[in-house]
Amino acid sequence: MPQNDRQRERRPRAPSPHPDGLRERKKRETRQLISNIATELFKERGFEHVTVDDVAAAADVSKVTVFNYFPRKEDLFFDRSDDVQKLLRDALDSRGRRAPVAALRALAHTLVEQRHGFVKMTPGIAGFWKVVADSPALRARARELSDEVERDLGRMLAASASAPEGDPLARLVAALLVGTWRVAFREALRRQRSARAAISPEPFLELLERGFTAASAAARGSAYV
Structure with a gap:
């Protein structure tokens, strides 16, 4: 391997820019998506007639994911x-x-x-x-x-x-x-x-x-x- 290539090979790769910021943004986007879908379901059917399972299915996430972002069903509606x-x-x-x-x-x-x-x-x-x-x-x-x-x-x-x-x-x-x-x-x-x-x-x-x-x-x- 030529010297320059060996130097390039040893040089550490630069970390991805703002990985934590990207993860946090993705979390915020997922949270907002779940809340938006839940709100529309509640408006269409009424709060008592929509389950967390319904929200999870509509948002294409697991029920556990929904509860990770919203400990209570009511918090899906009052998300702010x-x-x-x-x-x-x-x-x-x-x-x-x-x-x-x-x-x-x-x-x-x-x-x-x-x-x-x-x-x-x-x-x-x-x-x-x-x-x-x-x-x-x-x-x-x-x-x-x-x-x-x-x-x-x-x-x-x-x-x-x-x-x-x-x-x-x-x-x-x-x-x-x-x-x-x-x-x-x-x-x-x-x-x-x-x-x-x-x-x-x-x-x-x-x-x-x-x-x-x-x-x-x-x-x-x-x-x-």
Whole structure:
């Protein structure tokens, strides 16, 4: 073998670029595919009439794979609950000199301006929540997720103000803000079902503003405002 060829033979092969990143992307894509297929099945047949076996067969994966990504059947439908906590955490972590409540208010306005999926009111979104309304299991899971967001937001607020984790004022502010979002969202859904088309975000924002005003008044004189 010529010298140059021997040198090339001994030279280690370069590793594949970003192998971990590629694997993670594939996992995200598989997870999203399973969730999308499950959501369509739930819309077509109703949540209680679709099994995890049905989802696995439609997605061409094993039942074990489905449970690897979604420990509960309900989580196939509510597949973005972790995104809520991330949005809240990022808003508080990057708030700079703004007060915590002001940072969350800015986040709410940004989501509305961007027509983010969490606030965009379209016939498809209304259809999604109709599946929830028709399913006792999904309604129960939705309440659990709302409680989880409220609890976690209270902890995040307390941490952002260097207050004890169980600070009752942080819990109060969190309850007011999560309750406000829930009322505003339900009202937007009601309007959407009547309109049968995308609706203006103005009434949604107006209710949110009232809620943020109430939260700011409740936390007056504290590090939260």
